Amino acid sequence: MIAVYLVLLIPLIGIVFFALGGHKADTGKINVRFNAICLLATIWLAINVLNQGTILSSDKAFLIDPFNVYLIVLTAFVGLTTSIFSAPYMAHEKEIGKLTDKRLRLYYSMYQGFMLAMYLVLTTNNMGVMWVAMEAATLATVMLVSLYRTPESIEAAWKYFILCGVGIAQALFGTILLYYAAVQIGDVENSLLWSVLYENASKLNPDILEIAFVFMLIGYGTKIGLVPLHNWLPDAHSEGPTPMSAVLSGLLLNDALYAVVRNKMLVDGSTHNNVAGYLMMGFGLLSFLVGALFLHRQKDIKRLFSYSSIEHMGMMTFAFGIGGPLATFAALLHMTVHSLTKSAIFVTVGHASQLAGTQSMDKIRGLIKTQPKVGWGLLIGTLAIAGFPPFGVFTSEFLVLLATMHSYPWLAPLLLLGIGIAFAGLFRHVQPMVYGEKPEGQLPVKANLWPVIIHLGLVLWLGLAIPGFLANWFSQATLLISGSTPL
Amino acid sequence: MILVSAYCAVLLSFASGLLALLMNQQHILLTLSQYAVKKCFNDAGHRQDWLNKYLEERHYPAFLRLAVFILLGLSGVFAVLAGLAVLITQSVITDQIALGLPWLPWHVRFDCLSGFFYLIIGIGVCAVSLYGPGYVHSNKEKDHPFAVLGLFTGLFVSGMLLVLLADDAFFFMIAWELMSVASYFLVAFQHEKSANRRAAFLYLLMAEVGALSIILGFGVLASFSDGFTFDALRASSLSTTWASIAFVLALLGFGMKAGIVPVHVWLPEAHPVAPSHISALMSGVMLKVALYGLIRFCFDLLGDVHWQWGVVLLILGTLSALGGILYAMMQTNLKRLLAYSSVENIGIIFMVLGLSMIFMANGHPQLAALGFLAALFHAFNHALFKNLLFLGAGIIHHQTHELNIDMLGGLIKRMPKTSLLFLVGCMSISSLPLFNGFVSEWLAFQTALQVDVLDNGVLRSLIPVSAAALALTAALAAACFVKVFGLIFLGQARSRNSGKAHEVHDKGMLAGPALLAGLCFFIGIFPGVIIHLINNVSSQLLGATLPDDSTLGWLWLAPVSAHQASYSAPLVLIGALIAAGICYGYLRRNPLTVMRRAETWDCGFGGLTPRMQYSSSAFTMPLRRIFASVWIIDEQIYKDTQGAMNQDVTAVHYQLHIEDHSWPRLYRPIACGVNSLSKQVGRIQTGNIRTYLGYSFATLLLLLWVIS
Amino acid sequence: MNIVQTDFYTQAILSMAALVGLTSFLMLGQSRLLRLIFVFALQGLLLTSTTALAAYSLDNPHLYISAVLTLVLKVIFIPWMLRREVLRMNMHRDIQTLSNKTMVMMGGASLMVFSYYVLHPIVQTTSPVMLNALAVSLSVVLLGMLLMITHRQAIAHVVGFMSIENGLFFAAIVATKGMPMVVELGVAFDVLVAAVLFGIFFFHIRTSIDSMDVDLLNKLHEVDK
């Protein structure tokens, strides 16, 4: 149990520490250390959970079950690797004078703040606190989106702020309704606790829960970036500093989805028709297809990949919507591999745009000649995210597809269509950037590409073989969510 | 044992890929080896020198290249061994590898069908690995790093081998895509030219689409069965409709890879731009893997075939065969031409496969076996001579830096060995007797002529027509390769490059093609060798073999029965030798009549120039007139005139541009559709925050309304 | 059932609900920013008194705390901040008239009806009072969104956002007698931070487009112009 407090405490210290001394030269490395310690703590936590099953803290404030514990580890891991990447990146940004000490302080302390919010979302047992943390995550990142203070970044941040704020407000209304429904069955004080709610989900009033779920879906769905609530996402990703885009894509979206799934579990427990599932499938498929189409008309490299995030989140939402062990397993796997791959891609994207001095894709050419590591990283990462084996994304997409074939065969062609369109959309832009002759005056930048190598290596490993402990981890989570396991 | 060697083939090719990665790590190796030597041996001196000799700057790259290709060659040898072994023993070996999904390890199955294609791949890889070192020697390490080439070549080969081993849908798809992606990197290897990038993109895109439709095909099967292992899929029982849907999906997917019209367009784009030994592998071997996929899917997984599918295959095959050769006829780039002729040969194979399906569905398994035999045999032959031709093209390009037929000429005197090998290739691809191409074509005709046994009137009249189309194809192929050989090797040199070309020095570059050429001839004379092997395949897959007609003995080839049709290549060869020998001896006996060289007759105009010779477009002009509607022909002639009333013409410019019909008809519309669709979708993102709020507001109301 | 039969608390709550709804309508109709802010503060005040009332009649002490929080945040701090902003930008004179006011009002009214319709299924589980309260608060939320959609100044957007918060808060108080304390505090904290951030953002927006018209923030889009 101490692990949980540790996980929450370290970022808290981090916030204060960096707020005071975030501008020092070696802050990047310190940031890395903070995240590394966090990762260790989470691993410790994970081991505990794996050994003694679900942990519920004594004051019922925190609940660690197989579903969230692996997300926690994932969060810590991506946080760590992204911080590794951000150290040289931010140093470079400071060198070229895009950032001042003050903003650097802000950046690092908000980085920790964001991590804190993420951990809180995942670990808490209280739906209300989950909402608070989610809102806090928005507030922490909104200043980072506008870190460069360009008009575009201000605009992006404003949109992000307003849209997510309004959206999240809906989620709060949903939470209130949930609470209202829970109060009906007594135990006023604890009736927002997930553990309590989940135990007597069947007693909750289905009508209220359906309405509540709609609000939750709209609210957290805005954060997931479901079409048509997605509009903030590409702006925020493209205008903020790249490490921010990496964690936004890799973590924030996942956690929003996590919140939705938690609520879906409640709703399913109470209303035994699969309404929540259908809603999620509809939104998921829509976002998947629309996101895929948007890929074709991008000019900004980071926008491109943020749309691909929308597309993939759509697929996960769809898969969770299908329900059933296979789909759920696939969705969990897809969550993992997507956040790994996408953050790796954003690392390479960041360096690519640094060495080109712009994010516009027409200017970025011949990366393989300019800086081979970055070029190959981007190319292979794109292959991975486009769902080519033997990378893990293929595995999960394959499973989603088969689950679809089993339950809703007539949707499978749509899914394949989306994959095809998305692939074309990604590659028509990426291939010209990596291949070809190097443009004049583009020089390699100082880059630490270990995150890319590690992430892609992991994704490759997951594609070739899912290690036993992870498989059984996933299957426990699947068991929790869908009630049965594919194994 | 057999399986072990099969695995060895995969692992070795994989290892060769990894070894290539060490291209730039020689210093690490150096230090490592020195350390090791110091540790292990007490007399470190001369070993040290020996090591340094190989690891120092000068020798290292050549040494490494050699090592990589040796590994590749070994994998080829192992593949051949494994294939032969399993074919001879007729065994089925299954295994599981503890990779993949937790509840679905990779299933491996090695049976005669896989074995046969293993054989094909093995031979191709052997030839290529003989040829490779000399060919890649001239690459500049900086622009075209060997590490990349070697790595992806290794992955490509191992991917193809794994496809043959796969016994569950998941593993199959992984191997399949590994093959596609690796070959994509190879196509994009020389990515400075925009044409190459375009080709690579097109290739990968079509590979992806094909793979998706294959997945969907598997999905259809899987949704009627439990699990994705091929055993489960075999067990699944589908209604005719669903089976046909699965068939169509598989046909689209595998056909896209195999390059049947109209989904063939990636072939002529991708093959020319890849390095020649790669295009040899792609055209000679990878297309066969696609064929394997189709056979596995239709004959093995789907089980009971329907004659309608056969008709579909027959028609598509006929189209591809005719279209392929007609397009090939018009090409001036040698490798493009060869790529199109691959389309033609694949078409022929599909035709015969369709026939075999028809016979199978009508309950004539023996005739089905005959068709199957013809198809596989032709696949084998095509692998041989197409590899040979691509390697030859590689040599030509390597020596003259030209691939444009109109720029070559007269190489037969400067490159005698190459020209001989290439001639063999041309003769077998245009299916002349005594060479292997003819045998498979003969078998194809024999299959078509068995139509009498069918009852269905449509088939009875359709099949002979397609047979005639096959004849037309063969004749056109002969014309096409007369053009190729005649313009490249005969006559006078049409450009300086080809004027000062000379024979390759590297033995390996000749040994690879020589191996293939020898096989072409050998199989042409003794086809029985392969036919027995294929018989084993069909007995295992279709449960039927040819009527064993051993009364005639090994000299004779009588697929149906002796009195119906028979062909004895050895006797023919002997006869030919006798006849030629006699008249040669008889006519040469008189010493007075020794040859005299003299100037070519030039109609009295003094001095023939190379430009007076027939060019490629001139050679094919009559056919272009005759089959005009097959191509989109854009032919322009400008005359520079001067003098009084612009009477006298000083120069004439002639431009000929020929395009495939499938581009404007099929592909451009799709591209435009996607673009305009995305444009429409783009409109929802107006950039105005109030609109966005409106969206979420509307969504909320909508959902609330839906719920209540 | 009849209003007469209910106790005083319920009647008070219902009338409060009516008033809160009314204020939302007023805000929707406002075209002058200062007045908008004033009405918003009024709504905050109503909310505070509701909270206090609930705290008193249900003697639920921690509601007093949230009442105080509401008073400080929604009645004093935020209106003060916004007002200062308006004066600094000297926008207190200019008027943004809604293009078709009647339509908007009709829309608002229909939203109210709609929220009754949506929450109708709840009625069988609980008293119509709750239904009323919830419906009103839902309609306040929706009206807040409508306000944001129809108004163009950033300040109006902030007001809308905050009035949505008000609606939520109202629901929390009357329907569920207040959320658990920790949540209350968290929400309040978020609102505070949000308010501060809004302050910062006004500054940035002013410096970047030197106006408060959000329609001018439209550089990032996917439409070919």
Next chain:
Amino acid sequence: MNWLIAILQTLLFVALAPLLAGWLKWCKCYLQNRKAPSLFQPYRDLLKLTHKQPVVAEQASWLFVTAPYIIFSATILAASVIPLIAVDLPTSASADVIVMVGFFAFARFFLALAGLDIGTAFGGMGSSREMTISSLAEPAMLMAVFTLTMTASTTNLSGAIAHVLNSGLVLRPSFVFALFALILVAVAETGRVPVDNPSTHLELTMIHEAMILEYSGRHLALIEWASQLKLMIYGVLIANIFFPWGIAETFTAQALGYGLLAIMGKLGLLAIFLSIAETLVAKMRLFRVQEYLGFAYLLGLLGMLSHIILEASR
């Protein structure tokens, strides 16, 4: 014994070919009121050519020199397949009708290459046209032949002829079509009027002659002989497939003698018909040829269909 007869028959084939050519020329001269050379003129020409010293162009490679031998032997092989005076000979079993077509293709392949080898415009022109025409003629011919082989359900020529012989005089509509198709193809393939004119050297019209323009001496002799042989082969095909009567089925001297007489008679008649046709018809433009051959193909197709639908339908 059989082998001996087979070889003898092949030799006879080779020996008679010039005679047929001579007879054809004689008939034509007679019809055109010219004074005819003797029947044996072709033999004299060949002999004379073999004694001349061959002159070879400078650009020519080894292929140019070896081509005549290849062409000649390929044609001989084709001849050896065909029953001239007797059926059931072992040579005909070693290769069926498809292989025979293959032999022709073989010869043509090298002839065309030789045309290209010397690097003049003529050679290229000749081989281009030759390949074009042949690639159109081949399917037509195969269609015609398939009609026969499907009737006899064998692609083995002597087997097929024997089948026709044994089934007595049956009037098959398919055979009528096939016969005409084969005749048209034969005219095209052997380079006679109206497709090509063996006795012209006008570059606009010549096809076969253009390719062999550079040949001389024994090489020319071989090629000429090969083309005469080809003419005879087609003649024998037409004669023996459609009117097989008289051909020897047993290997007695008497039967063989009758067979010889029969075939000579048939060929003589055929030659007369051909010469009449050549005298009456004018040579057609090159780009009319595809219509001509298309017609031949159509006939073959009709023959095939009428066989399938009328004769073999169940």
